[in-house]
Amino acid sequence: VFTLFLGLTALIFFKYEKTIPILLCMIVAIFLHTDYSCMGVLLIIIFYLAYWQKHKYLYYAAATGLTLNNIWCIFSIPFLYSYNGKKGNSRLPNLFYYAFYPAHLFILYLLSLFF
Numbered sequence: 001v002f003t004l005f006l007g008l009t010a011l012i013f014f015k016y017e018k019t020i021p022i023l024l025c026m027i028v029a030i031f032l033h034t035d036y037s038c039m040g041v042l043l044i045i046i047f048y049l050a051y052w053q054k055h056k057y058l059y060y061a062a063a064t065g066l067t068l069n070n071i072w073c074i075f076s077i078p079f080l081y082s083y084n085g086k087k088g089n090s091r092l093p094n095l096f097y098y099a100f101y102p103a104h105l106f107i108l109y110l111l112s113l114f115f
Contacts, residue, residue, distance in 0.1 A: 003035045006029050
């Protein structure tokens, strides 16, 4: 929750092109030991940029995800790239996206039992 709050605060300052308060939000995230630390705040800003200029900043978002020591975020790139900002007409993709999270957690659980 604190990461989202600090990210929203940083976005407000980002709109007014204020750099120092954004850095302060990131420093506060470090000292409060929030989820993803300062990289979470930076990731929120990068995804905000990716929303407006999808093709240019999508790779920066993936690179920031990689700096979080999570190589698996590369598999999110096709999903992020395919998002067009509009609600889909078919129910099948929505059901896939809703079912994917619990299904992949279950698969990871099964893998943890064997390895």
